[in-house]
Each structure stands twice: as C-alpha cells, then as structure tokens.
Amino acid sequence: MPVSSTYLLRRLLYMIISIIGVSVFGFILFRIVPGDPVLMMVSPTASLEDIEALRHQLGFDRPLYIQYVNWFRDFLSGSFGTSIRYNTDVLELVTSRLPATLELVIVSILVAFVIGVLIGVISAVKSGSWADRILTGFSFLGFSLPHFLWGIVFIVIFGAIAHLLPVSGRIDIDFEVTPITGFILIDSLVSGNLAAFKSALAHIALPAISLALSLIAILHRTLKSSMLDVLGEDYIFTDRMKGLPERKIIFERALRNALIPTITILGVQFTFLMGGSIIIEYIFGWPGMGTLLFTAVQYKDLPLLQGIVMVYALIVVLTNFLVDLTYTIINPKIELR
Amino acid sequence: MSSEEFITESLFEGFKSILSIKVIFGLIVLIILFSTAILAPVISPFDPNEQRLNEAYKPPFWVKGGDKNYILGTDSLGRDIFSRLVYGARVAAVVAVVATILTAITGILVGLLSGFFGGKVDQIFMRLVDIWMSFPPVLFALALIAILGVGLKNVILAIAIIDWTRFARVVRAEVINIKEKDFILADKAVGMSNTHIIFREILPNTIPIIIILATLEMSIAITVEILLSYVGLGVKAFTPSWGSMISEGLAYFRIGWWGMLFPMLATIVVILGLNSLGDGLREKIDPRLSLMR
Numbered sequence: 316m317p318v319s320s321t322y323l324l325r326r327l328l329y330m331i332i333s334i335i336g337v338s339v340f341g342f343i344l345f346r347i348v349p350g351d352p353v354l355m356m357v358s359p360t361a362s363l364e365d366i367e368a369l370r371h372q373l374g375f376d377r378p379l380y381i382q383y384v385n386w387f388r389d390f391l392s393g394s395f396g397t398s399i400r401y402n403t404d405v406l407e408l409v410t411s412r413l414p415a416t417l418e419l420v421i422v423s424i425l426v427a428f429v430i431g432v433l434i435g436v437i438s439a440v441k442s443g444s445w446a447d448r449i450l451t452g453f454s455f456l457g458f459s460l461p462h463f464l465w466g467i468v469f470i471v472i473f474g475a476i477a478h479l480l481p482v483s484g485r486i487d488i489d490f491e492v493t494p495i496t497g498f499i500l501i502d503s504l505v506s507g508n509l510a511a512f513k514s515a516l517a518h519i520a521l522p523a524i525s526l527a528l529s530l531i532a533i534l535h536r537t538l539k540s541s542m543l544d545v546l547g548e549d550y551i552f553t554d555r556m557k558g559l560p561e562r563k564i565i566f567e568r569a570l571r572n573a574l575i576p577t578i579t580i581l582g583v584q585f586t587f588l589m590g591g592s593i594i595i596e597y598i599f600g601w602p603g604m605g606t607l608l609f610t611a612v613q614y615k616d617l618p619l620l621q622g623i624v625m626v627y628a629l630i631v632v633l634t635n636f637l638v639d640l641t642y643t644i645i646n647p648k649i650e651l652r
Numbered sequence: 653m654s655s656e657e658f659i660t661e662s663l664f665e666g667f668k669s670i671l672s673i674k675v676i677f678g679l680i681v682l683i684i685l686f687s688t689a690i691l692a693p694v695i696s697p698f699d700p701n702e703q704r705l706n707e708a709y710k711p712p713f714w715v716k717g718g719d720k721n722y723i724l725g726t727d728s729l730g731r732d733i734f735s736r737l738v739y740g741a742r743v744a745a746v747v748a749v750v751a752t753i754l755t756a757i758t759g760i761l762v763g764l765l766s767g768f769f770g771g772k773v774d775q776i777f778m779r780l781v782d783i784w785m786s787f788p789p790v791l792f793a794l795a796l797i798a799i800l801g802v803g804l805k806n807v808i809l810a811i812a813i814i815d816w817t818r819f820a821r822v823v824r825a826e827v828i829n830i831k832e833k834d835f836i837l838a839d840k841a842v843g844m845s846n847t848h849i850i851f852r853e854i855l856p857n858t859i860p861i862i863i864i865l866a867t868l869e870m871s872i873a874i875t876v877e878i879l880l881s882y883v884g885l886g887v888k889a890f891t892p893s894w895g896s897m898i899s900e901g902l903a904y905f906r907i908g909w910w911g912m913l914f915p916m917l918a919t920i921v922v923i924l925g926l927n928s929l930g931d932g933l934r935e936k937i938d939p940r941l942s943l944m945r
Contacts (some may be wrong), residue, residue, distance in 0.1 A: 336782075455931070456924070459923060464920065587787070587788075590790050591787060612885065624795050
C-alpha cells in the first residue's frame with residue numbers, strides 16, 4: 316500500500332530536524348561542563364603544555380560556532396574523535412560493542428514476545444479466572460519494577476543462592492568463537508560449536524529476562540484487550556457456529572488479527588529496551604555499549620561519552636522513523652499528525 | 653435480577669474494590685515514606701554514619717548472633733542498617749518531592765503554552781520534546797552526572813532536566829481537549845486575557861491528570877536516584893541511599909544477606925506503592941489515559 320508522499324516527506328523532514336537537533340544538543344551538552352572540559356579530561360599531573368596541546372587537538376581553542384560546524388561535519392562523516400581512555404577511534408570502539416547490545420535487546424524482545432503472547436491469550440480466553448488474575452498481578456509487578464531491580468533480584472536468586480545460571484559476561488572464557496556476525500549465539504551455531512552456544516545461551520538468559528519483563532507486561536495487557544475485542548467479533552461467532560475447533564479459532568482466526576496492535580508496540584519498545592539495556596549491561600557485566608558508557612563516565616572520557624550518546628540517540632531517531640512508516644503501511648487509514 | 657446480572661454486578665463491585673485497594677495501599681506507603689523521612693532523627697537509634705568496626709556484620713536481632721541494639725543488623729563498617737534505611741528514606745523523599753516539583757513546573761508550562769497557542773509555538777515545543785526523548789533516560793542521566801558531578805543536588809537537577817517531557821506531552825493533549833469546550837470559547841468571546849484563560853480556566857481543569865503524573869513521577873525520580881546511587885554516581889559517599897546500600901550489601905552478600913535485602917525490600921515497596929497509587933488514581937479519574945512509556 317503506497318504511503319502518501321507528502322506524509323513521507325514531512326516525516327523525513329522531521330527526522331532530519333531531529334538529527335540536527337540531537338547533534339546540537341549533543342554538542343551543547345558537552346560544552347556546558349562547569350569549569351574547563353579539558354581539565355576534566357587530563358590527569359591531575361598533566362603539565363600546562365599537555366593541557367594546551369589537548370585543547371588545541373580537540374579544537375576547544377576556537378570560537379563556539381566553528382567548533383559546532385566542525386563537530387557536525389565530523390559527525391556526518393562518522394568521525395566522533397579519539398577516545399582518551401583507549402586512544403582508539405570512538406566510532407570503531409562503539410561499533411565493536413554494538414552487536415553485543417543488539418543481541419541482548421533482540422533476544423529480550425523475542426523472549427518477551429513469546430511469553431507475552433502466550434499469557435495474553437490465556438488471560439483473554441480465561442478472562443476473570445484465577446489464572447487471569449494471577450497473570451495480571453504478575454504483569455503489574457513486571458511493569459512497575461524497573462529493569463535494574465529485576466536484574467539484582469535474579470542475580471541474588473539464580474546466581475548467589477541457587478548457582479543455576481551465570482550472572483556475568485557473554486560466554487565462558489574457555490570458549491573461543493570467531494566473530495562472523497558479532498552475535499555470539501549465531502556465530503557459535505554457524506561454526507557448529509554447540510557447547511559454546513549452550514554457554515552463550517545460559518549467559519544471556521538472566522539479563523535478557525530482566526530486560527524483557529516490562530515488555531512482557533505491556534504485551535500481556537495489550538494482547539489481552541485486543542483478543543477480547545476480536546473474540547467478540549461476528550466472524551468468530553460464525554466460526555463457532557460452523558463448529559470449528561476452539562483451538563483453531565483462538566490461535567488461527569483470532570490471534571492473527573489481535574496481533575496487529577501488539578506488533579506496532581514492539582518498535583517503540585525497542586528504543587525503550589535499548590535505554591534499559593545500559594543498566595542491565597552494567598549489572599551483568601555484559602560487554603556492550605552500556606558498559607562502555609560506564610567506562611566513559613568513570614574516566615571522564617568526553618569524546619567517547621559524546622560518541623556513545625549520539626549513537627544511542629541516532630538509533631532511537633531512526634527506529635521512531637521506521638516505526639511510523641511501518642505503522643502507516645500496516646494501517647493506511649491512519650495519517651499520523 | 654438474573655443470576656448472570658448478579659455475577660457481572662458483583663464482579664464489577666469486586667473490580668471497583670480492587671481499584672480502591674490500589675489507591676489505599678499507595679497512600680499508606682506514601683505516608684510511611686514521608687513520616688519516616690521527616691522523623692528520621694527521632695526514629696533512628698544511631699547516627700547512620702557512625703562506624704563500629706568491631707561490631708561489623710551483625711545479623712538482624714532475631715537471627716542467631718544478632719544484637720537487640722541493631723534490629724536489622726550492621727553492615728561491613730558496623731553501621732546500623734536500620735538507621736541508614738531511615739535516613740535513606742529521607743534522601744528518597746527529598747528527591748521525589750523536589751524533582752517532581754521541578755519537572756512538573758517546566759512540563760506543565762510547556763504543555764499549557766503548546767496546547768493553548770498551537771501552530772508554530774506547538775511545533776517548536778513538540779520538536780524539542782522529540783529531540784529530548786531521543787536520548788534514553790538512563791543514558792541522559794549518566795551523561796549529565798558525568799558533566800555535573802555526583803551529589804544529591806545534581807541528581808535532582810538531572811531528573812528535572814530529563815523528565816519534564818512527560819508532563820509537557822500529557823498536559824498539552826489535555827489542554828487541546830479543554831480549549832474547545834464551551835466555557836473556554838465563552839471566556840474568549842467576552843475578551844478575557846490569554847493569561848487569565850490559561851492559568852485560571854484551563855490549568856485548574858488539568859489538575860486531576862497532573863496529580864496522576866506527579867505520583868508516577870515520584871516513583872520515577874526515586875528509581876533514578878536509587879539507580880544512580882547503586883552505580884556509585886548518585887549521592888556522595890556516606891550519604892545513606894538505598895541504592896548505595898544495595899550495592900554495598902551485594903558486595904558482602906556471602907557474609908550477610910541482610911545488607912542488601914532490607915534496602916531492596918524498601919525500594920520495591922515504595923516503587924510498587926507509588927505505581928499502584930498512580931495506576932489506581934488513573935483508573936478512577938481518567939481510564940482513557942494511557943501512560944505506558
């Protein structure tokens with residue numbers, strides 16, 4: 316279904332405005348440092364010459380607008396400067412950590428989708444039953460408590476008390492998986508290393524579930540209400556009259572239509588989980604962009620920090636754009652704004 | 653009344669009572685939190701920072717080896733956990749109130765102006781909100797703390813800088829709804845000033861929604877403070893915060909579970925209480941309102 320071109324253009328324009336806005340914002344944010352940003356970055360023992368050399372290297376001795384123009388030009392060409400802590404290109408550092416973060420977020424979404432749909436269907440079909448009430452209670456818990464609290468709860472229960480699952484890292488250090496895609500689950504499967512795959516799966520379990528709980532709750536609520544709507548439709552009534560088996564009615568006829576509003580939620584939630592993954596990575600020692608961010612904060616590595624902030628923001632802007640587009644494609648009657 | 657009607661009727665009544673249970677539970681938690689915060693010096697038996705290294709790792713009094721003086725035990729530095737918990741409530745309450753007031757003022761102002769004037773003003777404000785919301789809150793908070801430095805004031809400032817958008821968006825939508833109502837059109841027709849209409853006529857009508865938002869904002873503010881203190885970027889060292897207590901307690905979890913359990917429980921109860929209050933109020937006041945993130 317073609318999307319109206321004026322809408323597409325306007326949405327594209329919004330996205331460009333957002334990207335420019337984000338870049339201005341990211342620039343200003345790191346120039347409002349109280350005192351001298353250069354002093355923040357050097358070691359306390361640095362000589363005056365070292366400080367001035369760094370100031371010149373960062374271009375901080377130039378007028379502000381020139382600094383911004385230079386920064387925006389570099390930003391467009393993907394050059395985010397050099398990390399002070401690692402002395403490596405910022406973009407290189409960030410992209411090397413990106414697959415780990417994406418793997419965590421995507422696995423969380425998959426887990427949330429499977430569980431969320433399952434309990435959503437149960438709640439709708441058995442609406443008002445004890446099962447429904449218990450699930451609704453769990454949903455409220457899952458939605459109310461922040462990701463990091465779940466993370467800590469799981470570390471204590473499964474890690475410290477029961478010793479069931481690993482609580483730190485992506486895989487046991489004994490395994491060596493040659494990176495192909497950067498997604499360790501896929502790479503270990505492709506190279507046929509089942510033991511490594513199992514280890515990676517065990518490592519991702521707790522962080523992914525901690526991150527997934529809020530989304531499970533949201534999917535549960537949304538799917539329950541849309542299932543209840545669909546189950547009240549005439550065609551479901553007709554199906555029942557025709558004597559179709561209940562299982563077939565629920566999973567094939569009703570669920571398919573009820574899933575549409577659920578799927579549009581996933582896009583928005585992707586950006587939300589990207590944000591949540593930061594603290595989950597910290598808690599579980601997951602070597603993604605989130606832990607890199609903490610290193611940047613700890614070492615006051617401003618170029619690295621700025622690079623990471625911009626990459627997260629760009630991912631959010633692009634995702635929102637794609638979500639709006641798919642939304643209008645799925646449902647062309649709705650013109651957003 | 654048929655039996656079927658009776659069942660739906662009683663289900664409905666049951667549903668309604670669940671709602672009020674949510675609100676009552678939330679209010680009780682809120683009252684306990686604030687009275688603990690205000691009465692902290694009276695309630696706590698010890699100075700929360702007083703160290704007695706030879707009394708370290710004492711379990712709660714009901715556990716073997718416990719000491720009646722330290723009802724919830726002591727931490728790795730021999731500080732009284734109960735006293736730290738009580739003073740931690742003070743930090744949480746201060747953050748909740750001050751940060752919520754600051755975010756509310758900014759957000760409500762933007763929402764009122766954006767919704768009332770529409771057009772260019774609205775466009776600019778809403779683009780600004782979009783840009784703001786492109787930065788994941790945790791990332792935003794960490795970046796701000798990296799720049800501003802740690803400490804209670806900066807934690808509150810960071811929350812205020814980040815979270816006004818929530819108020820702005822919801823209040824704006826509400827204002828757009830209200831401003832087409834007859835009584836506002838009548839005010840305009842008789843020549844009332846915009847300032848008068850915005851602050852005297854529209855603002856009072858948004859108060860129910862503002863109360864719901866403020867309740868949820870308090871829970872968010874407390875969460876952010878605890879999260880930042882947990883990672884060591886919140887309050888300064890030695891200020892008792894539930895977040896830093898949890899991370900310290902995790903470090904000596906094998907020696908004593910009590911160090912992390914009590915601040916964890918306090919955090920969970922307070923966050924659940926505030927969410928349940930917000931959710932319960934929303935269901936009662938404005939069921940259409942969706943506050944899903």
